[in-house]
Amino acid sequence: MRKSILLSFVIVLAGIATVTAEAVTVGKSVPVKLNEFNVLPAKQGARAGKVTFVVKNVGKVEHEFVVLKTIKPAGSLTSHGGEASEAGNVGELASVKPGEQKKLTLTLKAGHYSLLCNLPGHYKAGQFVDFYVR
Numbered sequence: 001m002r003k004s005i006l007l008s009f010v011i012v013l014a015g016i017a018t019v020t021a022e023a024v025t026v027g028k029s030v031p032v033k034l035n036e037f038n039v040l041p042a043k044q045g046a047r048a049g050k051v052t053f054v055v056k057n058v059g060k061v062e063h064e065f066v067v068l069k070t071i072k073p074a075g076s077l078t079s080h081g082g083e084a085s086e087a088g089n090v091g092e093l094a095s096v097k098p099g100e101q102k103k104l105t106l107t108l109k110a111g112h113y114s115l116l117c118n119l120p121g122h123y124k125a126g127q128f129v130d131f132y133v134r
């Protein structure tokens with residue numbers, strides 16, 4: 001009994017590892033969808049160098065797209081008044097209206113990044129994601 005529980009746990013873990021490995025594919029163009037309240041990149045990572053985020057707002061309200069280079073996990077940024085600290089900001093699209101698609105090309109060094117929308121309350125509502133450049 002115990003063995004079978006342990007075995008199914010290992011199988012679940014193996015499944016998660018596989019999904020993560022596939023999600024961290026590299027590429028120069030990264031499609032990103034914004035909605036209430038998520039930042040959804042098609043890939044969780046990119047190769048260092050020029051990276052173009054193709055950002056589409058598929059939600060019903062205006063959003064923005066901010067790229068921070070920070071060692072802090074995307075969900076653990078210092079926040080004040082419902083907004084996250086933008087320390088490490090390397091670029092942003094200040095306004096992406098519903099249905100609108102905009103491109104942001106940045107030269108990114110290897111490391112951890114946090115992608116977020118920092119309109120009042122949106123970060124707190126969960127509109128952020130971790131991103132890895134290698």
Ligand SMILES: [Cu+2]
Pocket residue numbers: 062063064117118119122127
């Ligand atoms: Cu937003």
